[in-house]
Amino acid sequence: MTNPTGFDAYKPSEIARLVEAAGVAKARLPVMQVIALAVLAGAFIGIGAAAYTMVMTGADASFGPARFLGGVVFSLGLILVIVGGAELFTGNALMVMATVDGLITPGEMSRNWAIVYAGNFAGAVSLALAMSFTGILDGAAGTTAVAIAEAKVSLDWSQAFFRGVLCNMLVCLAVWLTLAARTVSGKILAIIWPISCFVLLGLEHSIANMYLIPQGMLAGAQIEIGAFATNLLFVTLGNIAGGAGGVALAYRLAYGAARNG
Numbered sequence: 001m002t003n004p005t006g007f008d009a010y011k012p013s014e015i016a017r018l019v020e021a022a023g024v025a026k027a028r029l030p031v032m033q034v035i036a037l038a039v040l041a042g043a044f045i046g047i048g049a050a051a052y053t054m055v056m057t058g059a060d061a062s063f064g065p066a067r068f069l070g071g072v073v074f075s076l077g078l079i080l081v082i083v084g085g086a087e088l089f090t091g092n093a094l095m096v097m098a099t100v101d102g103l104i105t106p107g108e109m110s111r112n113w114a115i116v117y118a119g120n121f122a123g124a125v126s127l128a129l130a131m132s133f134t135g136i137l138d139g140a141a142g143t144t145a146v147a148i149a150e151a152k153v154s155l156d157w158s159q160a161f162f163r164g165v166l167c168n169m170l171v172c173l174a175v176w177l178t179l180a181a182r183t184v185s186g187k188i189l190a191i192i193w194p195i196s197c198f199v200l201l202g203l204e205h206s207i208a209n210m211y212l213i214p215q216g217m218l219a220g221a222q223i224e225i226g227a228f229a230t231n232l233l234f235v236t237l238g239n240i241a242g243g244a245g246g247v248a249l250a251y252r253l254a255y256g257a258a259r260n261g
Helices: 012-027 031-058 064-074 076-084 092-102 108-134 138-155 157-180 183-200 206-218 225-260
Strands: none
Touching: 012 092, 012 108, 012 157, 012 225, 031 064, 031 076, 031 108, 031 138, 031 183, 031 206, 064 076, 076 092, 076 157, 076 183, 092 108, 092 225, 108 183, 108 206, 138 225, 157 183, 157 225, 206 225
């Protein structure tokens, strides 16, 4: 019997069923609804990234308590996505579970990923443009934005890829944990710790970079479009590998059969 207080959590085998059901629902959403929700998610992650930029202003962004605080603030992005309802590319890596079990086709999953990725990009870049018009990036925050963006494009391909792998393992684990929670407060707590961890460790999130690098460029960073695209390519590939392989397939092996039980 369900605990009426909501303090009980779903079991991992139950979460696996919820993830697969969510994957089916996402694959069958109308295109315009997917686009709208994806643009919102890109903007939501951008809001978290903008707040992170402000927290890092005046602090040592390399390590330590300030960076952890930045991670807590950045968590706002995923909280808005999960609680507010939006479509985020990195979290949708979990759709692999439904694909492997034949509940949706690879084509349906790929269609969702492509539309959501493009929508996330549009939302994140649009927010970066909006921020540039506010004047907030004209001062110290702009200097921080430049430093963040330049540090990201300075990564070589292997660093970008493997930071992307580990990042999306934590993001997908955060999404997984939110499905265990039965209350909004539980979902928020489930998000904060994995997301704060990936920010603290300096890992790479493709959708966050869709905001942070353009933000830096708009603030004056001398970054070529090619460098931005290269970073995004390898971080995205890493995010797919970490979310789809490191989390979705691992849990499918452990609990996928439970949906038939």
